[in-house]
Every structure is written in C-alpha cells, then in structure tokens.
Amino acid sequence: MENGSILKLNNIEVMYQEVILVLKGVSLDVGRGGIVALLGANGAGKSTTLKAISGLLKHEDGEVTDGSIEFMGGRIDRKSAEEIAKVGILQVIEGRRVFEHLTVEENLTVGAHLNRTAAGLKPGLEMVYHYFPRLKQIRHTVSGFCSGGEQQMLVMGRALMARPKLMLLDEPSMGLAPLLIKEIFEIITRLNREEHLPILLVEQNVKLALAVAGYGYVLESGRVVMDGPADKLRDNPDIKEFYLGLTDLGTRKTFRNIKHYKRRKRWLT
Ligand SMILES: Nc1ncnc2c1ncn2[C@@H]1O[C@H](COP(=O)(O)OP(=O)(O)O)[C@@H](O)[C@H]1O
Ligand SMILES: [Mg+2]
Structure with missing residues (x-):
C-alpha cells in the first residue's frame, strides 16, 4: 500500500493523563480509496487509535507521546482536532451523538460548517440524501426521536457534509438489528466506491468488517498483532x-x- 498511502501511523504511542499507556507502538497505513478494518477485542485501543488520528484524544487528556502520524504527506499529530478536520479527516465517534434537539436536517447543516471548500449546503444535502434516502424522509424529525439506525445514518451523513478526504468510522453496527446493519454496510461500500472515500473502519463485527474491507489490522492490548489483506485474514x-x-x-x-x-x-x- 506504500505508493497509494494517504494516512500513515508510524509506531505511535498514546498515553492518557500522562501515565496510562494505551497504545504501545501502533503502525498502520490507509491507502487511497480503500476500506481498512481495525479489529480487536473491547479495550484493545481501537477508539484510541481513531482519536489519535482525528485529534479528539486531546479533549480526553490523551496525547501521542511517541511516533508520528502523516496525512497526505504532512504531519498531523501535533494539530488540533479542528485543524485536522480542516485538512479533511472526519471521525464518526461511537455512540451516535446527534444534537438531540435539532432536526435531522439541522444536524446535517451543522456538519457543513466543517466544509473546507464551502461547496455550499445544498449540494451537500443532496449528496447525503442520495446515499441515505431515509434521512431525506425524516429530515424534519427531531433527531432525539430517531431510531438507533437512523441516528447512525445521521452521524455518518453529518460527517459527509464536511466533504472528508478520509472517514474514521467507529463501530457503526453497534446495537443495530441485522437488516439495518446490512443496509448501513452497503452504504459504506457505496460511499467508498462511488465517492472514492477512504475509510478506516473499527468494528466488533469482524465478519462484516472483513467482507467490506480490503485490508485489516488486529489490535491487542495496544499493539498490532496481525495485519493482512481481508481475504487472508478471513481464512x-x-x-x-x-x-x-x-x-x-x-x-x-x-x-x-x-x-x-x-x-x-x-x-x-
Ligand atoms: N479517556 C481515557 N482515560 C484513561 N484511559 C482510557 C481513556 N479512554 C480509554 N482508556 C483506556 O484505554 C484502553 C483502550 O480503550 P479504547 O481505545 O476505548 O478501546 P476499544 O475502542 O478497542 O474498545 C482501555 O483500557 C480504556 O480503559
Ligand atoms: Mg471503542
């Protein structure tokens, strides 16, 4: 993946509160246009890895204490979450945090504020509604009343409004019914193929993740213990x-x- 690499983690170490060492030298690559799965048991450090990339770590008293993170050739590990969003990395955090009192469309509008190109609200909404027709149907619904699946679509749609160059997606399937999970994963695949959007996907559902990803890494106790093409990992x-x-x-x-x-x-x- 060397040539087509868009994101590179070089042996990063992450600490919380200056003492809790959680990532102990993680290296990984995300290629242009690919879906890369980051797998591992609860507590392995998957979300921490995503937050190290997006800069959200800093809001949790966490820090990249060693190694480096490069995005499109530039170093980003010292940048703030806002700066990192501006260069085009958007993280969809686990747990579907919508702005509950706002409608679906208002939530999407908020996402557009991170839009680097100021390409306009309307084309953004059209694009999101194209991939998530359900969101269009419920665009005037107050998002706090939406189902878990709809909220998952909404947080993904909100990230898309910023026209990211790389999406970090944390456990999109968590707690959803199988049919909905299937639908959401089909959309993930389409976004990747049709929008050429590279995605770093964290999933507990390993079977699904390896079905859509081209490459995967397995994290255990803050270390990569295995990586390879998805079909190899499946076997x-x-x-x-x-x-x-x-x-x-x-x-x-x-x-x-x-x-x-x-x-x-x-x-x-
Ligand atoms: N804000 C934090 N402060 C201290 N420790 C944390 C914090 N967030 C996560 N951890 C610890 O880091 C480890 C990895 O957590 P996490 O990255 O959330 O794992 P995963 O997403 O793989 O389940 C866990 O042991 C967790 O308790
Ligand atoms: Mg997690």
Whole structure:
C-alpha cells in the first residue's frame, strides 16, 4: 500500500493523563480509496487509535507521546482536532451523538460548517440524501426521536457534509438489528466506491468488517498483532477461532470456551 498511502501511523504511542499507556507502538497505513478494518477485542485501543488520528484524544487528556502520524504527506499529530478536520479527516465517534434537539436536517447543516471548500449546503444535502434516502424522509424529525439506525445514518451523513478526504468510522453496527446493519454496510461500500472515500473502519463485527474491507489490522492490548489483506485474514485460523467463533470443523464454540482458550494462547508469543 506504500505508493497509494494517504494516512500513515508510524509506531505511535498514546498515553492518557500522562501515565496510562494505551497504545504501545501502533503502525498502520490507509491507502487511497480503500476500506481498512481495525479489529480487536473491547479495550484493545481501537477508539484510541481513531482519536489519535482525528485529534479528539486531546479533549480526553490523551496525547501521542511517541511516533508520528502523516496525512497526505504532512504531519498531523501535533494539530488540533479542528485543524485536522480542516485538512479533511472526519471521525464518526461511537455512540451516535446527534444534537438531540435539532432536526435531522439541522444536524446535517451543522456538519457543513466543517466544509473546507464551502461547496455550499445544498449540494451537500443532496449528496447525503442520495446515499441515505431515509434521512431525506425524516429530515424534519427531531433527531432525539430517531431510531438507533437512523441516528447512525445521521452521524455518518453529518460527517459527509464536511466533504472528508478520509472517514474514521467507529463501530457503526453497534446495537443495530441485522437488516439495518446490512443496509448501513452497503452504504459504506457505496460511499467508498462511488465517492472514492477512504475509510478506516473499527468494528466488533469482524465478519462484516472483513467482507467490506480490503485490508485489516488486529489490535491487542495496544499493539498490532496481525495485519493482512481481508481475504487472508478471513481464512486465518486464529481469526476464525477468536473473532468468527468457528473451529476447524466450522462449528460454533461457546463464548466461554473462546475466552478460556484466548487466555491460554496469546497471539504471536
Ligand atoms: N479517556 C481515557 N482515560 C484513561 N484511559 C482510557 C481513556 N479512554 C480509554 N482508556 C483506556 O484505554 C484502553 C483502550 O480503550 P479504547 O481505545 O476505548 O478501546 P476499544 O475502542 O478497542 O474498545 C482501555 O483500557 C480504556 O480503559
Ligand atoms: Mg471503542
């Protein structure tokens, strides 16, 4: 991915409150136009990685204490979240924070304020409504009353209004019904293909993530323990075992067994 790289993390270390070391040397690459999956168990450091890139870390008393982050050739790890948004990186944080008292369309309008090119509100709304026709239907609804799926579409749409050059997407499927998840992932794929939007995707749903991504990284306790093309990762026995819950026989193991096994067998040790 060297040539087409748009984002590069070089061995970054992240600390919270000057003492809690969470990322212990993470390197990763996002290519132009690709979807890259960042996988790993709860607490592995996935959200922290996204926040290090977007600069949101600084709002949580976190800091990149070593290594560097480059976006389109320029260093961004010292920049503020606002500056990073202006160069074109938008993070859709987990948990779907909409402005609850505003309507769907008002939420989208707020997103347009980060628009670097000032390309105008209307074309932005048209583009968002093109990918999310549901949002158009409910554009006058107060967003606090929208369903979880609609709110997920809304936070993604709001980020799109800023015309990002790279989208960081944190757990879009969390807590949604399977049909909705399918719909949202289809939209993610279309945004990537049709808008040529590179996406760094954090997902607990490993199967889905590896179905849409071209490349993936597995994070464990703040370190990348495995990376490779998505199809290779899908076939990897450890991924199958720990993340897809499949044994060699293709049968499902109980979560408890997996946890137990996981404790015994550490990766790459
Ligand atoms: N603001 C914070 N202050 C201190 N520790 C944090 C903070 N945010 C996250 N952590 C810790 O960093 C580790 C990684 O968290 P996170 O990046 O949210 O993991 P993931 O997204 O993979 O579930 C966890 O142990 C978590 O408790
Ligand atoms: Mg997280």
